[in-house]
Amino acid sequence: MEELFEQLAFSINPLDESVIDDILQNGHSVIDGFLEENLVLSLRTDLLKKYEDDCFKKAAIGNRTNETIKTGIRGDFILWIYEHTTDYSHRLFLDRINDLVVYLNKTCFLGILRTEFHYAVYPEGKFYKRHLDAFENDDRRKLSVVCNLNEDDWLPEHGGELVLYLKGTAGEVPKTVYPFPGRAAVFESRVLEHEVKAAIRQRLSITGWLKTR
Ligand code: OGA
Ligand code: MN
Numbered sequence: 530m531e532e533l534f535e536q537l538a539f540s541i542n543p544l545d546e547s548v549i550d551d552i553l554q555n556g557h558s559v560i561d562g563f564l565e566e567n568l569v570l571s572l573r574t575d576l577l578k579k580y581e582d583d584c585f586k587k588a589a590i591g592n593r594t595n596e597t598i599k600t601g602i603r604g605d606f607i608l609w610i611y612e613h614t615t616d617y618s619h620r621l622f623l624d625r626i627n628d629l630v631v632y633l634n635k636t637c638f639l640g641i642l643r644t645e646f647h648y649a650v651y652p653e654g655k656f657y658k659r660h661l662d663a664f665e666n667d668d669r670r671k672l673s674v675v676c677n678l679n680e681d682d683w684l685p686e687h688g689g690e691l692v693l694y695l696k697g698t699a700g701e702v703p704k705t706v707y708p709f710p711g712r713a714a715v716f717e718s719r720v721l722e723h724e725v726k727a728a729i730r731q732r733l734s735i736t737g738w739l740k741t742r
Contacts, residue, residue: 545632548715552672553637556717557693559706563713564625564676571618573678573710576608576648576733584608585650592664604655605725607647610735622646622735626674630739639671639739646674646737651689655732657725659694662718662738670718670738677708678733689728693721708732 544560551558564572579585585606589596610619623644630641651657662673675691683689691706691714706714708728716723718738725732 541632542628545629548629549633549636552715552717555695556720557695557704558715559704560713560715561709562711564622564711566711568618568621568625569678569710572622572648572735573680573733575616575618576650576678576735579608579648580606580650585648588649590660592667594666601658602660603657603725605649605651605657607649610646610648610737612645626737626739633672633739640741641671641739642742643669643740644737645740646735648678649734649736651725651728651732651734653730654727656727659692659722659724661720661722668719669740669742671741672715672739673718673721673723673736674713674715674739675734675736676713677710678735679708679710681710683707683709687728687730688726689730689732690726691723692726693723695721708734 544563548558548560585608587598588603588605588607589598590602591597610623614620614623626644626646630644633639634641663670685707689708691708693704693706693714693716695702695704706712
């Protein structure tokens with residue numbers, strides 16, 4: 530029995546344990562190395578190829594039933610990742626997300642049943658103004674997951690930071706998350722307002738949501 534428990538414990542990614550602890554305690558988590566270097570590299574290579582091949586579209590705000598493009602609010606371009614993709618790097622990415630989901634469902638009873646993810650390119654100078662990820666007409670998005678795919682030489686002075694507007698006991702506490710490659714931010718979609726600041730160079734990410742039915 531003890532042996533079996535050890536096996537189970539062994540298969541859990543220790544990073545995911547800290548994600549869950551952070552989410553339960555603070556409603557958000559920032560994890561360096563959430564995606565390993567090789568995966569970041571293959572996702573970035575794939576993203577850039579598809580971006581050059583013109584597969585991306587201008588991101589809109591709202592969902593399918595009330596979608597509008599407002600460049601004053603967000604200036605990124607996106608490409609949705611197909612759930613049943615056979616693309617190798619996409620499969621590795623979705624497997625990584627699935628590991629987190631399995632563990633989340635086991636420990637937090639969140640009832641995550643679906644995920645949706647898209648690549649995002651923010652051209653130089655583009656941003657996404659402060660917003661909430663849950664829609665008024667659809668509250669299935671539980672957790673938002675932002676994974677950064679930038680080059681290794683990304684510096685804080687390049688900008689592009691994700692700002693999480695945390696609620697402290699004494700008011701709002703903005704938390705700055707620089708978009709270093711492999712780093713992920715996970716937070717409650719219905720609760721945490723956030724924004725993406727403009728960068729002085731092209732900013733790459735893969736962003737998505739863990740959803741209930
Ligand atoms: C979003 C979002 C952050 C990012 O797409 O809703 O907040 O860093 N994205 O891509
Ligand atoms: Mn968002």
